[in-house]
Amino acid sequence: MTRAELKKVLVVEKILDGHMTNMEGAAALGLTVRQMIRLKKRFVEEGGAQALAHRNRGRKPKHTLSEEVKQQVVELYNTKYHGSNNCHLAELLDEHESLKLSPSSVRRILIDNGIKQAKQRRRSKVHRPRQRKPQAGMLWQIDATPYAWLEDRAPSFTLHAAIDDATGIVVGAVFRPTECREAYSLVMQQGIQKYGVPLGLYSDRHTIFRSPKEKLTVEQELAGETKPLSHFGKAMAELHIEHIKAITPQAKGRIERLWQTFQDRLVIELRLLRAKTLEEANAALPMLLEKHNRKFAIEPKEEESAYMKLDPSVNLNHVFTIREYRKLGHGNTLSYYGKVYTFAKPCDFRLEARTTVEVRETLSGEVLVWHNGQALLLKETEKPVRKPMTKTKKAEPAQSRKPAANHPWRLAWNSRQQQDNTKMTVVQVT
Structure with missing residues (x-):
């Protein structure tokens, strides 16, 4: 059963056990009360959980292609139309064989029979550009990239930065040896103190930004539990910043293109400033950011700013x-x-x-x-110091002592030994 069907089963069982009402179950599943009653009736009358599974599962669709048509396509490709691509083969079948098939159907038939295209073509990915936000402060994009920023003068380290989506202003940046939560927190503090609190933040799905236990079970969803957050995510929630996690790098293309610009220009600027250490690079970074923003920042579509003023009572050091x-x-x-x-x-x-x-x-x-x-x-x-317990001296085992010959313990043995000796003497005399 699918996850959605399993959720239906759990809700129906809770209703039948009296733990939920029809109205509560319908709200949990996003259904009407009448639909909830139908599900419950089907569960009771038609055999439990399997009755809630999709009725068409395991059945062959009516519009599926017959095996004869599939075999005909394979034979025509291997003989008459060998070497044609999927689109061309579909056109040839329609034109000469009166078989009207889509290129995707032709491709699927050939792949199922182990036939690959004669010429493998790799289609270039086309990503539709996303329009900039109309107001400054509506969205920040944040990321980090390792690079040899000081060339051969120092080992490679990582640059953390955040950029405003509407204006292209780099609101904060810092160098660190590796990608870390502390650097991201410093970048956010720099931007918030200088510009204000943004409405949203776009990041990748690094565990710094998201908890590994973010996925909830069906029981947790029905119990109303919320997703666990990372330390950085808790800071975003406290500042009321909507945190969006991108699945692909292209989704946050603004900051991905920023890295290309920085790797082309920042390396030369740091070389001219003769920076040789990470600390010197961090000291020169604010000046370089201002220079970058003056050249590449643009005016937003709307003059009104979306930044929220930071509450004076909020201490960012206590948030991050x-x-x-x-x-x-x-x-x-x-x-x-x-x-x-x-x-x-x-x-x-x-x-x-x-x-x-x-x-x-x-x-x-x-x-x-x-x-x-x-x-x-x-x-x-200081931890309380506990006095060590004095070890009591254990008594040593007593030495074994051999009883004397006249000891009471030996009386029975001595008398028995004398009797034996007397018997031996009598026997010898006889």
Whole structure:
């Protein structure tokens, strides 16, 4: 059964068990209540889950081509029309054999019989260009690319950047040794502090941007659970930025073309500035970005800006963080990656022991507790030193002792030995 059919089965079973109503089941499946009642009736009267499967599954379509026609096409290709391509063969069959078939049908028949085209042609991919957004700030595109930016003067490292879709302005960029979440966070902070909060962000499907556990089961969907987010995705959700993950590089072609421009121009600019290290390249990057924007940025179609002003109460350092959950111990302490932390300042409110709190780690390494929209700074504390338990000396096993000859334990044995000796003496005398 397909995923959609399996979902129908689970919903019908929940309705029959009394866990859902017809109206709730119809809303979960996107159907009307009358359709929901029909599904439930079919499930009960026609044999359970298989009754909800598609009725045409396993049946041959009426408009399918007969085996005689398929065999005729194969024979004509191997003899009379050998070497023709799919489109030409379809035209020849229509013109000379009165067989009206589409090129795709001809291609499928030949492939099913193990026949490949005489001349393999690779069709060039055509990607329809997407129109720019009309207003600045409606969409940013973000990505990273490794390259030898300093040529042979330093090892290759990665440039992270974000570009505004409407104007082509590079809103932020930073060099890092490898592609990482911290660099993307710095790029977003640069752009937000200088221009504002964008409405949307376009990225690839790297695990920095999306959680590997993003796919939900049918039971989780029915329970109303939401998709888990990565640390970067949680920051986007907190800033109310719509995060779109592209499936192909061509979907975010604006920034992909930016890499070609940078790899052509930025390398020469850094060579002229005599940058030899990653730190020197980062120091020269803001000036180079301004130069690039002056030359390549364009005016948006609409003058009105879509940027949202950042709330003054929002601290971006507390937004772009690593977020995990811990339980408070007695004395308001918690353990975080092998270290024990406690609150740096006394709290105005009381947190009970065993309370689950959200722990955030900033890019600078600060660790804090996020509670009710408030950041509570933590400080590392020493682990309690436990005195080692004194080992009690174990008693050594006593040495084995041999009983004396007159010991009571030996009396029975001695008397028995004497009797035996007496018997032996009597026998010898006799």
